[in-house]
Amino acid sequence: MAVYTRIDQGELERLLDGLDLGRLKSYSGVADGLENSTYFVTTASGSTDKPQGPEKQWVLTVLEVENPQQTEFSVALIKLLCHKGLPVPPLAVNTRGEAVHQIAGKKALLASKAKGVHPGVLDDGQSVVTPQHCAAIGDFLGRMHRQSAAFTYRHDNPYGLAWAVSTAETLGSSLSPEDRLLIDGQLSRQQQLRMQSPEQDYVSSEQSNAMPTGLIHADLFRDNALFDGSRLSAVIDFQSACTDWLLLDVAIAVNDWASSVDGEIDSALAEALLNAYAKQRPFIQLERERWQDVLCFAALQFWLSRLLTQFLLSSPDGQSELTGRPSKDPEQYARMLRSRVRGLAPLLA
DSSP, X not given: OBOOSOOOHHHHHHHHHHTTOOEEEEEEEOOOOSSSEEEEEEEEEEOSSSEEEEEEEEEEEEOSSOOHHHHHXXXXXXXXXXXXXXXXXXXXXXXXXXXXXXXXXXXXXXXXXXXXXXXXXXXXXXXXXXXXXXXXXXXXXXXXXXXXXXXXXXXXXXTSHHHHHHHHHHHGGGXXXXXXXXXXXXXXXXXXXXXXXXXXXXXXXXXXXXXXXXXXXXXXXXXXXXXXXXXEEEEOOOTTOEEEEHHHHHHHHHHXXXXXXXXXXXXXXXXXXXXXXXXXXXXXXXXXXXXXXXXXXXXXXXXXXXXXXXXXXXXXXXOOOTTOOOOOOTHHHHHHHHHHHHOOOOOOO
């Protein structure tokens, strides 16, 4: 979530009216995330001048990049997970059942705003994430992977290995020799693994020597989950959802939810997440063997993403984020990758 596109109040009012969501009471931009523009919208019944009745809150996401395949995949996934009863905010649809709308000349999604807050980090660097938080995230991922096994849509990971190779080439001389050596070594290792471990769908891979593959959230960070007390009230932002190794989804979550500020894994948090996940979908032996490598790629992926954002924003034609917030620090994931490369005790029991 972020703000790149300003929206017109009159156009927003017409959108809400067409969806029969009540009258606009207020709206404001949200300074979180990276790729899309996000607004919190409050509606109420009554007239435009005098909205009355109970308020309803929404999250408006303006899709900054036109990607019909990604949008179709994400919308279908959200509808499926809502149908399965997972804590995912439902999308507002028009009379034809369409969830993709138009505003400011761009595609947009409108979802109910869930109650809750994001677990975060205190000013002294101490995490406020607990084993209970991590267990809830592991349980959600395990249920999502298991219950979506028959999902017929496929959308290859746009930030997968091919993207990583291309991004490293784009960054080129902006990388230090030390960083370039680390990145090139990891890319070579990941290419070798992909050749050795062909993808196979989750159901059939249970009986084969292949990495279980299916739909993944691919971005289940703390700022994409809401907790109402100790209860997971919502998982949000499925705009990076795709098809890839299920273990990559777990690794992305562990790297964010169960890591200290210096990049080291907190074993108590990681074990809570992994144990809860395994109760829903047990890991196969090949996943245990590939765990360290997948953790490394998850860290590499977000290190490269942040480096690329920094690189593009420094260019003369870089797009400005309207709230003026700083970009995320790439070094957080550089430290994490170095920690993962050094090795860790097996965490998959």
